[in-house]
Amino acid sequence: MDSSRExxxxxxxxxxxxxxxxxxxxxxxxxxxAVLEAAAAAFAAxxxxxxxxxxxxxxxxxxxxxxxxxxxxxxxILAREAEVLYADTCGHDPVSxxxxxxxxSRLRTIIESRM
Amino acid sequence: xxxRILIIDxxxxxxxxxxxxxxxxxxxxxxxxxxxALGLARAIEYQPDAVLLDVMMPGMDGPTTFRELxxxxxxxxxxxxxxxxxxxxxxxxRFADLGVEAILFKPFDPLTLGTQIADVLGWE
Numbered sequence: 001m002d003s004s005r006e007x008x009x010x011x012x013x014x015x016x017x018x019x020x021x022x023x024x025x026x027x028x029x030x031x032x033x034a035v036l037e038a039a040a041a042a043f044a045a046x047x048x049x050x051x052x053x054x055x056x057x058x059x060x061x062x063x064x065x066x067x068x069x070x071x072x073x074x075x076x077i078l079a080r081e082a083e084v085l086y087a088d089t090c091g092h093d094p095v096s097x098x099x100x101x102x103x104x105s106r107l108r109t110i111i112e113s114r115m
Numbered sequence: 116x117x118x119r120i121l122i123i124d125x126x127x128x129x130x131x132x133x134x135x136x137x138x139x140x141x142x143x144x145x146x147x148x149x150x151x152a153l154g155l156a157r158a159i160e161y162q163p164d165a166v167l168l169d170v171m172m173p174g175m176d177g178p179t180t181f182r183e184l185x186x187x188x189x190x191x192x193x194x195x196x197x198x199x200x201x202x203x204x205x206x207x208x209r210f211a212d213l214g215v216e217a218i219l220f221k222p223f224d225p226l227t228l229g230t231q232i233a234d235v236l237g238w239e
Contacts, residue, residue, distance in 0.1 A: 010139050010140045010142070011140065011226060013139050014135065014136060014139045014140050014225055014226065017135050017139060018132065018135070018225060021128070021131060021132055021135065025127075025128040025131075028127075028128065029128075061171070061200055062126060062200075064200050064221070064222075065126070065129060065200035065221030065222055066126070066128050066129060066221070066222065067222065068221075068222025069129070069132055069221065069222040069223060069224075069225060070132075073222075076222050080200075080202070
């Protein structure tokens with residue numbers, strides 16, 4: 001590590017820059033949540049296509065990797081749960097569908113509360 | 116002298132936050148690439164002190180990119196750390212078997228990413 005840098009100044013600059021990046025990437029993050037919302041609704045209606053499932057699995061994976069980096073640890077935990085559900089659940093499963101709707105809704109709340 | 120890191124990740128948010136963290140907090144020089152193929156070319160030119168490599172990328176994924184880095188005499192000596200959001204132990208074993216220096220997990224803490232890398236690589 002470069003010991004000539006002031007750690008506190010670096011941390012403050014990082015926090016500020018992270019807030020700017022959050023604003024920059026928010027549309028992309030919201031789009032991923034929208035994918036999860038649409039997939040969960042389709043799953044509940046028993047009309048989730050393989051493409052929608054793959055897109056939802058990918059969106060959940062990306063959110064799991066990103067949200068905690070912006071300090072939203074609960075978001076990462078929920079997105080990871082959705083990723084597992086989309087990977088493991090086959091056929092119509094009303095219990096999983098209800099949980100996926102709940103997760104998508106909670107993710108939206110978490111994301112909007114950081115703004 | 117500042118360390119030089121190459122970040123290879125297709126997700127622009129992760130790539131930019133990791134770069135920001137390593138530049139701002141650790142004070143390192145950072146280059147980025149958005150795909151395995153671009154990363155290979157950049158690694159040859161830039162000769163970084165380490166590569167931070169995403170696992171899941173379209174086209175050439177992380178493990179394939181790692182094997183290509185190892186095959187090429189111009190990059191075979193560069194330490195590689197995998198960055199993944201996969202937390203299942205079967206995935207972790209598979210990645211560890213590749214022979215990478217370390218596996219780091221997403222989400223990472225931007226405040227401590229540099230320290231994590233430095234610790235793994237034994238950097239002061």
